[in-house]
Amino acid sequence: MAETLPYSWLVGFVCFVLGFLLLQLYKLVWRADSRGYRLPPGSTGWPLIGETISFFRGINSTDQPRRYIQERERRYGEIFRSNLFGRSRIVVSVDPEFNKHVLQHEGRQFQANYPKPLRNLIGKFGLLSVHGDLQKKLHGTAVNLLRFERLSVDFMEDIQNLLHITLAKWQAKRDIHLQEECHQLVLNLMAKQLLDLSPSKETEEICEAFGHFSDALLSVPIRIPGTAYARGFKAREFLIKKIYEGIEDRRKHPQAVHNDLLTKLLKEDSLSEEVIADFILFLLFAGHETSSRSMSFAIKFLTGCPRALEELKAEHDALLKRKGNQKNQKLNWDDYQSMKFTQCVINETLRLGNFGPGVFREAKEDIKTKGGFMIPRGWTVYVFLTGTHLDNKYHSSALTFDPWRWQQHLQDQELSKNPSFMPFGGGARLCPGMHLAKLELALFLHNFVTKFRWEALQHDKISYFPFPRLIKGLPIRLHLRERLDD
Numbered sequence: 001m002a003e004t005l006p007y008s009w010l011v012g013f014v015c016f017v018l019g020f021l022l023l024q025l026y027k028l029v030w031r032a033d034s035r036g037y038r039l040p041p042g043s044t045g046w047p048l049i050g051e052t053i054s055f056f057r058g059i060n061s062t063d064q065p066r067r068y069i070q071e072r073e074r075r076y077g078e079i080f081r082s083n084l085f086g087r088s089r090i091v092v093s094v095d096p097e098f099n100k101h102v103l104q105h106e107g108r109q110f111q112a113n114y115p116k117p118l119r120n121l122i123g124k125f126g127l128l129s130v131h132g133d134l135q136k137k138l139h140g141t142a143v144n145l146l147r148f149e150r151l152s153v154d155f156m157e158d159i160q161n162l163l164h165i166t167l168a169k170w171q172a173k174r175d176i177h178l179q180e181e182c183h184q185l186v187l188n189l190m191a192k193q194l195l196d197l198s199p200s201k202e203t204e205e206i207c208e209a210f211g212h213f214s215d216a217l218l219s220v221p222i223r224i225p226g227t228a229y230a231r232g233f234k235a236r237e238f239l240i241k242k243i244y245e246g247i248e249d250r251r252k253h254p255q256a257v258h259n260d261l262l263t264k265l266l267k268e269d270s271l272s273e274e275v276i277a278d279f280i281l282f283l284l285f286a287g288h289e290t291s292s293r294s295m296s297f298a299i300k301f302l303t304g305c306p307r308a309l310e311e312l313k314a315e316h317d318a319l320l321k322r323k324g325n326q327k328n329q330k331l332n333w334d335d336y337q338s339m340k341f342t343q344c345v346i347n348e349t350l351r352l353g354n355f356g357p358g359v360f361r362e363a364k365e366d367i368k369t370k371g372g373f374m375i376p377r378g379w380t381v382y383v384f385l386t387g388t389h390l391d392n393k394y395h396s397s398a399l400t401f402d403p404w405r406w407q408q409h410l411q412d413q414e415l416s417k418n419p420s421f422m423p424f425g426g427g428a429r430l431c432p433g434m435h436l437a438k439l440e441l442a443l444f445l446h447n448f449v450t451k452f453r454w455e456a457l458q459h460d461k462i463s464y465f466p467f468p469r470l471i472k473g474l475p476i477r478l479h480l481r482e483r484l485d486d
């Protein structure tokens with residue numbers, strides 16, 4: 001022991017010196033990177049991992065998801081420098097006006113810049129991988145396919161048919177994990193809308209592959225056999241193959257009627273099959289997890305706020321009564337537009353749920369910010385939408401579910417001008433699926449609250465890590481409402 005002590009001291013000392021030198025070197029490189037600019041204030045955290053762990057630990061805290069932001073905001077302000085997600089040259093912004101500016105200047109001062117592992121999976125033509133003219137063209141195609149007026153014709157019927165079938169299955173099961181069930185429901189919806197696939201063995205296989213694909217997007221990006229990331233690439237190959245089969249089938253049998261987005265895309269002669277395949281896969285990805293989470297979160301929030309649930313039920317019961325109170329009565333576009341309180345519930349669910357937590361941009365030129373700081377060209381700006389949506393400064397009692405706060409601001413145009421509420425992003429990449437997502441959620445809520453009463457089987461909590469989810473998956477027991485006043 002007496003002999004080993006000096007040796008272990010020596011090893012400890014060498015490690016300490018090496019660690020210290022590495023830290024200094026890292027700081028030097030980091031500073032040199034700034035090219036002498038007056039950078040926004042902030043801190044680098046640990047070498048390599050930077051502040052990533054503090055960031056995730058912060059947003060994972062159920063009662064204080066803004067903790068990481070709050071601490072930095074107090075020290076540095078709403079725009080600060082950090083070292084996150086393996087990026088040492090990153091600025092985080094929770095400043096609503098600056099966020100709006102960043103989003104509105106896409107393609108000019110800024111450009112989408114998502115992590116490479118994600119871009120590899122969504123493919124080189126996945127919308128978040130493309131820039132410039134191709135992005136404009138594909139974005140325009142998506143907007144056109146999913147625009148407001150088209151939804152009433154192309155989507156309402158399918159969504160309601162699938163909801164009626166699915167809710168009948170839930171009724172038979174009685175005890176369900178709502179998050180998982182909504183996941184499956186939206187996958188079936190997307191399979192129908194994109195590829196005209198009805199629930200079947202093939203759809204199940206597609207759904208399973210898509211599950212692996214989504215998991216890979218959230219996994220550690222190490223591509224060796226057996227890892228979630230590697231499984232994601234296999235799933236991608238399978239899904240792309242299925243889309244190609246769909247394309248071939250439509251080309252071989254042009255007389256067959258398919259009311260889906262793939263058929264509509266094939267009519268746009270200027271898009272190659274490779275682009276179409278990545279485009280469809282990206283829509284599946286972008287429209288799935290976000291929409292399905294919004295459904296289970298809405299039910300979670302309503303369960304915890306009986307007054308809001310009563311008001312929502314009253315709106316939908318009245319609607320059903322106006323329509324003659326028939327079972328599985330289909331709603332039309334006017335019915336949808338008449339759901340005023342439902343729109344408040346949807347906005348509040350989007351604000352608290354943060355299904356698109358933030359967006360990545362790269363500065364294409366040096367950008368001046370408040371206080372005379374400079375974000376150098378090539379740096380990443382992380383527009384952290386969650387940080388603004390949960391900020392008491394912009395939304396009083398921000399962690400409380402309060403749908404009534406939206407009653408004054410229902411007009412969409414007024415909402416779209418509000419930079420402290422941007423659940424669908426903004427500017428040239430404003431989510432083209434926003435109207436579809438809201439329609440799906442409204443129709444889901446209508447069917448769910450008019451058909452069921454329910455009780456939570458366990459207390460559940462929200463985690464925003466790595467993406468918003470309910471930790472226990474929202475286990476509930478369903479009871480059929482025999483009559484509307486039930």
Ligand code: HEM
Pocket residue numbers: 112127128135139142146282283284286287288290291294354355356359360423424425426428429430431432433434436437
């Ligand atoms: C609650 C539901 C949804 C939320 C919160 C949401 C959120 C977002 C956000 C924040 C962006 C901007 C990304 C950026 O600027 O970098 C985006 C983009 C996009 N979303 Fe959604 N989304 C939802 C549903 C959908 C649906 C249902 C679809 C389509 C089926 C869809 C398709 C897209 C596409 C294609 C883009 C890329 C646009 C581009 O880069 O040009 N989204 N979404």
